Amino acid sequence: MSLLIIDGELCIGCGACVEVCPFAALDLVDGIAVANDNCTACSACLSECPVGALSLPESKPADVDLSSYQGVWVWIEQFQGRASDISWEMMGQGRVLADQLGTILTACVLGDGVEDVAREAIAYGADRVFLADHPTLRHYRTQPYARLLTDLVRENKPEIFLLGASSRGRDLAGAVATHLYTGLTADCTGLEIDPDTRLLRQTRPAYGGNIMATILTPHHRPQMATVRHRVFEMPQPNSERAGQIVRVPVTLDEAQIACQVVEFLQEAEDVNLADARVIVAGGRGVGGPEGFEPLAELARVLGGTLGASRAAVDEGWIPYAYQVGQTGRTVRPDLYIACGISGAIQHRAGMSTSQVIVAINEDPEAPIFEIATYGIVGNLFEIVPALTEQFRIKLAAR
Numbered sequence: 001m002s003l004l005i006i007d008g009e010l011c012i013g014c015g016a017c018v019e020v021c022p023f024a025a026l027d028l029v030d031g032i033a034v035a036n037d038n039c040t041a042c043s044a045c046l047s048e049c050p051v052g053a054l055s056l057p058e059s060k061p062a063d064v065d066l067s068s069y070q071g072v073w074v075w076i077e078q079f080q081g082r083a084s085d086i087s088w089e090m091m092g093q094g095r096v097l098a099d100q101l102g103t104i105l106t107a108c109v110l111g112d113g114v115e116d117v118a119r120e121a122i123a124y125g126a127d128r129v130f131l132a133d134h135p136t137l138r139h140y141r142t143q144p145y146a147r148l149l150t151d152l153v154r155e156n157k158p159e160i161f162l163l164g165a166s167s168r169g170r171d172l173a174g175a176v177a178t179h180l181y182t183g184l185t186a187d188c189t190g191l192e193i194d195p196d197t198r199l200l201r202q203t204r205p206a207y208g209g210n211i212m213a214t215i216l217t218p219h220h221r222p223q224m225a226t227v228r229h230r231v232f233e234m235p236q237p238n239s240e241r242a243g244q245i246v247r248v249p250v251t252l253d254e255a256q257i258a259c260q261v262v263e264f265l266q267e268a269e270d271v272n273l274a275d276a277r278v279i280v281a282g283g284r285g286v287g288g289p290e291g292f293e294p295l296a297e298l299a300r301v302l303g304g305t306l307g308a309s310r311a312a313v314d315e316g317w318i319p320y321a322y323q324v325g326q327t328g329r330t331v332r333p334d335l336y337i338a339c340g341i342s343g344a345i346q347h348r349a350g351m352s353t354s355q356v357i358v359a360i361n362e363d364p365e366a367p368i369f370e371i372a373t374y375g376i377v378g379n380l381f382e383i384v385p386a387l388t389e390q391f392r393i394k395l396a397a398r
């Protein structure tokens, strides 16, 4: 169902909206614009209409009975039949929320040949899995995924819907929330139930990371949130758990889908900061691209990877894929070694939940020391090679 409101009295059938719609969601029927289900309420058509015949609703759709929405849902992201860790982290927190609300946890598994993922979802805590297994869902595409999840939500009315804040999760969450006309809090760092109101308290950094804002969705359902990788602990799967798999019919056929996946291109540099157990990160203090060389050597000895502050990335010393922080990756390694990084709040937003933080900085007042497990005051170009040498000796002796 489209949210677009078309005033048939005003419409002159000029077709300007049909031309501009990026989703082929508008047609002229008997000289009047008509919207179909492809409409995402993106609003691209509104300003094109010369007579102001198009609008979107300004408040919640009428007659939303909030009490009829029950249960916690998690979208399980998978690629080529393998679920991403972020989805299981969401399941872990989804389980906690569902238990607090005394309701069930549902996983939504979409793909082609993904029944194993559905069974895995039960092991990770799902009471029920909606399984949509169909060739049109083989590769992630916004339109079929968003359509299917939107229809499922409309039919089954969950009160909370969580997605991982991966590239696909962010894309999908925005599309689904728009279709449903509900609120969405992106990149949450905390999710909890308010014991008095039963509302989902969605906490995330705001105003450039200078404050933590807690956001509520009191008037719309479901309450939707995305969370970045490694914000929540990975739960332990239990293959003995029982759960129900509900097969969902897929009605959309290929001809109705506007976009096609032609091929996948591997990125030249395959940086996986999210899963790294050890990260050796450099900031402006490394002084240039060559300053990362001793850090790379330490990372190599420890079996870890490089990371960087935004200052180092902005200087062009290292690609963006390595950036840690509010506008980079959120990481949660066992060991994070920050070299020549001052510890600005935006950097800390992406690494402060690391298990052990070692800070190396020549300024004893640098804010990074406030969150460091171990602080070393001094020149990184002396300390990093010395650490590398000691680790090399100790690890060789094991």
Ligand SMILES: Cc1cc2nc3c(=O)[nH]c(=O)nc-3n(C[C@H](O)[C@H](O)[C@H](O)COP(=O)(O)OP(=O)(O)OC[C@H]3O[C@@H](n4cnc5c(N)ncnc54)[C@H](O)[C@@H]3O)c2cc1C
Residues within 6 Å of the ligand: 208, 282, 283, 284, 285, 286, 308, 309, 310, 311, 312, 323, 324, 325, 326, 327, 328, 329, 339, 340, 341, 342, 343, 344, 345, 346, 347, 350, 360, 361, 362, 363, 366, 378, 379, 380, 381
């Ligand atoms: C909206 C917004 C989003 C942002 N997002 C991010 C983000 O995602 N990630 C991020 O990192 N930043 C982000 N920033 C930028 C952030 O505010 C800081 O500017 C940035 O983190 C500073 O990087 P730095 O610590 O490397 O540099 P600086 O703050 O310049 O610190 C360099 C440090 O190196 C030390 N040093 C210098 N030489 C040596 C040496 N030889 N040995 C030891 N120590 C030495 C200095 O004492 C200093 O503490 C964002 C900012 C904004 C406004």
